[in-house]
Amino acid sequence: METLTKLLNANPGGMLACVWQRDCKTRKGITVSIEKRVAAHSLQFAAAYDNRATVQDKRESGESPAENQGLRGFTWEVFPRILRAEKSGKLYARLNVTKATRFATVYFLDGKRIDKATIAPYLLASEISKGEIPLVLNVAVDAIKSLRC
Numbered sequence: 001m002e003t004l005t006k007l008l009n010a011n012p013g014g015m016l017a018c019v020w021q022r023d024c025k026t027r028k029g030i031t032v033s034i035e036k037r038v039a040a041h042s043l044q045f046a047a048a049y050d051n052r053a054t055v056q057d058k059r060e061s062g063e064s065p066a067e068n069q070g071l072r073g074f075t076w077e078v079f080p081r082i083l084r085a086e087k088s089g090k091l092y093a094r095l096n097v098t099k100a101t102r103f104a105t106v107y108f109l110d111g112k113r114i115d116k117a118t119i120a121p122y123l124l125a126s127e128i129s130k131g132e133i134p135l136v137l138n139v140a141v142d143a144i145k146s147l148r149c
Contacts, residue, residue, distance in 0.1 A: 003144045007081055007093050010045050010149040017041040017148040018095065020139050024107070025124045034119055035108040036127070037145075042100035043137070045093070045149075046081045074138065083138055092138040101133075 010016060021037040074083040074092065083092040107114050120128060 003147055004082070004091065004141050006147050006149060007045070007141065008078065010081075012046040012080070014045055014149060015098075016043055016045050016095075018043060018093075018139065018144060019146045020143040021145050022140065022143045024119075024127050026122050027124060030122045032122065033108075033110050034122060037106045037108065039104045039106075040095075041102055042098055044096040044098050047096045082141070091141040093141055093144065095137045095139055097133055097135055097137065103133075105129075 019039045024034040024036050073086050077084040
């Protein structure tokens with residue numbers, strides 16, 4: 001609840017640093033626990049997605065649809081800060097990636113830090129980054145371990 005309060009009180013369009021951790025999705029038959037912890041700084045919070053220059057450029061070039069396609073599987077709980085997942089009801093923070101955003105990702109196997117190459121065969125393909133960084137991240141509020149606004 002403290003994290004949610006911090007997010008609700010943060011300045012709209014302000015920058016923040018955040019650490020979140022969640023269980024990884026593994027292949028069938030894998031019984032070990034694999035967790036992913038991501039630390040990110042220079043994320044923009046509660047910014048208007050449609051007003052971002054990168055979004056407008058992609059729409060003009062035809063790389064993205066001309067109009068916003070809406071949220072798939074989410075509804076706004078507190079626009080433009082907090083989303084609610086339609087299936088699970090979980091709350092998510094809407095974070096915008098900027099040119100200054102930097103990520104550091106660490107993996108844990110049964111609680112012990114391990115390198116990505118070692119655990120990659122256990123993970124679903126959707127868990128392995130292909131190097132593309134999205135413009136927007138939806139991070140579960142209950143997965144956020146630390147937050148600095």
